Amino acid sequence: MNINLDFNATLLAQMFHFVLVLIILRLVAYKPMMNIIEQRQKYVADNIAAAENQKAEAEKFKAQYEADLQRAREEAKAIVERATKASEEQAAQILESAKAEAAKAKEAALADIQREKDKAVTELRDQVASLAVLVAAKVVKGSLSVDEHHNLVQDAVKEVGQLQ
Amino acid sequence: MAAEHGHHEEVDFITQMHHNLNIWGLPEEPWHLGDIMVGSLHIPIELNAATVFFTWVAMALTILIALVAARGADVKRPGKMAAMFELLFDFWRGLINQSMDPKKGAHIFSLVVTFFLFLLMCNLVGLLPTGVAPTADTQTTFAFAMITFSMIFIMGIKYKGAKYFKHYLQPYPFFLPIVIIEDLAKPLTLAFRLFGNMKGKEIMILALLGLITGTAHWAGGFLGNVIWLLFSIFVSAIQAFVFTILTVAYIGVAVDDH
Numbered sequence: 001m002n003i004n005l006d007f008n009a010t011l012l013a014q015m016f017h018f019v020l021v022l023i024i025l026r027l028v029a030y031k032p033m034m035n036i037i038e039q040r041q042k043y044v045a046d047n048i049a050a051a052e053n054q055k056a057e058a059e060k061f062k063a064q065y066e067a068d069l070q071r072a073r074e075e076a077k078a079i080v081e082r083a084t085k086a087s088e089e090q091a092a093q094i095l096e097s098a099k100a101e102a103a104k105a106k107e108a109a110l111a112d113i114q115r116e117k118d119k120a121v122t123e124l125r126d127q128v129a130s131l132a133v134l135v136a137a138k139v140v141k142g143s144l145s146v147d148e149h150h151n152l153v154q155d156a157v158k159e160v161g162q163l164q
Numbered sequence: 165m166a167a168e169h170g171h172h173e174e175v176d177f178i179t180q181m182h183h184n185l186n187i188w189g190l191p192e193e194p195w196h197l198g199d200i201m202v203g204s205l206h207i208p209i210e211l212n213a214a215t216v217f218f219t220w221v222a223m224a225l226t227i228l229i230a231l232v233a234a235r236g237a238d239v240k241r242p243g244k245m246a247a248m249f250e251l252l253f254d255f256w257r258g259l260i261n262q263s264m265d266p267k268k269g270a271h272i273f274s275l276v277v278t279f280f281l282f283l284l285m286c287n288l289v290g291l292l293p294t295g296v297a298p299t300a301d302t303q304t305t306f307a308f309a310m311i312t313f314s315m316i317f318i319m320g321i322k323y324k325g326a327k328y329f330k331h332y333l334q335p336y337p338f339f340l341p342i343v344i345i346e347d348l349a350k351p352l353t354l355a356f357r358l359f360g361n362m363k364g365k366e367i368m369i370l371a372l373l374g375l376i377t378g379t380a381h382w383a384g385g386f387l388g389n390v391i392w393l394l395f396s397i398f399v400s401a402i403q404a405f406v407f408t409i410l411t412v413a414y415i416g417v418a419v420d421d422h
Contacts, residue, residue: 005302008194008210014298014307017219021226022278029230030274033249036237043239 125160132156181370182214185294190214212301219298222285230281252277259409263416268323272415275315280408283308283358287400290366291393299403300362302355309351309358312411316350320418328418350414354407361403365396 136152183192194210201207229245236243242250256276260269283299290297298304320328332343372389 007303007306008208008212009197010194010210010212010215010301010303011307011310013211013216014219014304015311017216017223018278018282018308018311021223021282022274024227025230025278025281026274028227029234029249030253030277032234033237033246033253036239036242036246037250037253040239 125157128160129153129157177374178367178370181374182296185370186214187294188217190217212303214296215298215301215304218289218296219286219304221292221295222282222289222298225289226282226285252280256280256408256412260412260416263412264419268319268419271322272315272319272412275311276408276412279308279312279411280404283404283407284401287362287365287404288397290362291369291396291400297362297366297400299358300366302359305355305359305362306351308407309355312354312407312414313351315411316347316414316418319415323419350410354410358403358407361399365399368392369396 133153136149136156140148179192186192191213195213195216197209197211199206199208230249233243233245233249236246237249238246253273257266257269257273260266260273260276263269286298286304288297289295290300299308317328332340369389369392372392375388
């Protein structure tokens, strides 16, 4: 065995082999794999961009929902306030009308009482008058002139009138 | 006479081992394919059969793993080989970008990765039983070194034009011979470094293999061979890496603007 530096066609063949391998690897491996790597880089970049977009959108939605919630709370508060006020008003109104009705009923009752009283007094007065006349007639039967009779009646009437 | 005879046998031992291991029936003398006639000159076309044959094996294996890698390539879940190739791509891209402008580096990316893969495979083929590393032949290492040598000039002229040759006269014109020697030393050292390592590896394997003649030589033969083969895997990878990284460095210097 000796180291041979007489170059022969093997040298050229090996250069050719190398170039052949280079071309084949470039075609079957490097180019497709580089493509894949580029696609992956693009995919990752896209995903990051999409995630950022989604995050921004989510923030926007969150802010919007928070605003909506705030508004809803305020509205609810206003509604409750309004309802409270309305019910209070209603209660007051009911009370008022009840009072008014009670007063009216009282007045009517008083009027009734007055009327009945008047009626009773009038009836009593009539009865007293006739009774008096009757009694007087019995007492002073025949001794009493018409004038005296009349005066007597008048006195009696007056007396009864004072009863009121 | 006896000493001379012994010396002769010792030299022949490797050849004998090669002959014993040549189960493929490859011609042991250069393969004569014919002559090119230039006028009255006969230029023989000869191929080192074992080198060429095992280069084909290495080519087939390189292309096979590349195909496996390409098949496993996927945007979302790459296969194992594809993932390894991607690591390799990143690794070499990083090294290229360290020594030159990434834009210029993109042009030699395929060359560099192929150098590494193919050299690694050529070196490892020598570890297969009965295998001969194509890189343990000066024909192969010089062929690869010539490619590097050409690429230095191609890339240098591509990016600097005629100005590329200015560096031969710098810093002083009388450095010209030194610079020329330096230029020639690049491919020579590349070729001989790789060749020496691979040939040495091969000779050690064959020598250790030759020691396996019986149980008496366990430690020196079988065990030694196993350890040496493990080390050889490491050496094969290192030498492929060294050749490739030096190629990157030389081209980097050639295209450098400063």
